[in-house]
Amino acid sequence: MRLKGKIATVSGAASGIGEAIARTFAREGASVVIADINTDGGHRVRDAIRAAGGTAEFVEANILDTASIENMIETTVRRFGRIDVLVNNAQTTAAGRLGEIELEAFQRALQGGLVSYWYASKCAIAHMLKQGGGSIVNVASVSGLAGDFGLGAYNASKAGVVNISRVFGIEYARKNIRCNALCPGPIGSPGLKAMDDAGNPNIQRIKEAIPMGRLGTPQEMANIALFLASDEASFVTGSFYVGDGGLWAHSGMPSLTGIEPGGW
Numbered sequence: 001m002r003l004k005g006k007i008a009t010v011s012g013a014a015s016g017i018g019e020a021i022a023r024t025f026a027r028e029g030a031s032v033v034i035a036d037i038n039t040d041g042g043h044r045v046r047d048a049i050r051a052a053g054g055t056a057e058f059v060e061a062n063i064l065d066t067a068s069i070e071n072m073i074e075t076t077v078r079r080f081g082r083i084d085v086l087v088n089n090a091q092t093t094a095a096g097r098l099g100e101i102e103l104e105a106f107q108r109a110l111q112g113g114l115v116s117y118w119y120a121s122k123c124a125i126a127h128m129l130k131q132g133g134g135s136i137v138n139v140a141s142v143s144g145l146a147g148d149f150g151l152g153a154y155n156a157s158k159a160g161v162v163n164i165s166r167v168f169g170i171e172y173a174r175k176n177i178r179c180n181a182l183c184p185g186p187i188g189s190p191g192l193k194a195m196d197d198a199g200n201p202n203i204q205r206i207k208e209a210i211p212m213g214r215l216g217t218p219q220e221m222a223n224i225a226l227f228l229a230s231d232e233a234s235f236v237t238g239s240f241y242v243g244d245g246g247l248w249a250h251s252g253m254p255s256l257t258g259i260e261p262g263g264w
Ligand SMILES: NC(=O)c1ccc[n+]([C@@H]2O[C@H](COP(=O)([O-])OP(=O)(O)OC[C@H]3O[C@@H](n4cnc5c(N)ncnc54)[C@H](O)[C@@H]3O)[C@@H](O)[C@H]2O)c1
Pocket: 011, 012, 013, 014, 015, 016, 017, 018, 035, 036, 037, 038, 041, 061, 062, 063, 064, 089, 090, 091, 092, 112, 139, 140, 141, 142, 183, 184, 185, 186, 187, 188, 189, 190, 191, 192
């Protein structure tokens, strides 16, 4: 078991990537705090982990509310005595052309997509310092490494998440606290998966842009988060790990040689 005896809090763990991370961590021996605004979904994941023999609690949390973030961390420490791993995964954002998004929508996107990651990390670090170490995994995106049409607020928040992961990583490197970002490409969490299953043409276009020709799975992202959270990544900090089927490796240039993905 790769997280035996560890205490882990995962935000947005009632669905998708967060759910897969919570279930995987529990399977690997961690006691998991499922933090989410969705109580039904959170209870479902908690009960599934318990039914599989794992240890899990649910805490209702809204990452747009700083008091709720504090409560998420404090509830973890009250219940289990410490916090070894924090996974910041829940986020909120806004779509629209960068030059047209309303000020309030942009600020809210950064509040839910960046400030919340920083604040939860700050709250967790206070405990990690006292207990002598910890690991933070920030779920960012390949959208934090380049730009997307119509997703500028998301691009800004995810780029910020990648860079605060670097700074937390270097500032706490000698305090045995590691911090890394995970950058998924398009993943078949329930939202995208339902569109994919329905044959949505936009999902087809996304898959065509991915060299592997398919969406990733939440479990594939959980596998990376598990590595980053665990002691196996003991020399990895301030870094980011991409899981995107090759999407980010492509410059975006069209093929000038006739060699196309899938063109075998
Ligand atoms: N799915 C993708 O294609 C993809 C790609 C790159 C990055 N990501 C990132 O992965 C993370 C998870 O994405 P997903 O697609 O698995 O999401 P999802 O929609 O399946 O799950 C998100 C969870 O967050 C919870 N949540 C939403 N707002 C919240 C709030 N204010 N407070 C607390 N919880 C809240 C939801 O209830 C839900 O359980 C996000 O940070 C997302 O940006 C996803």
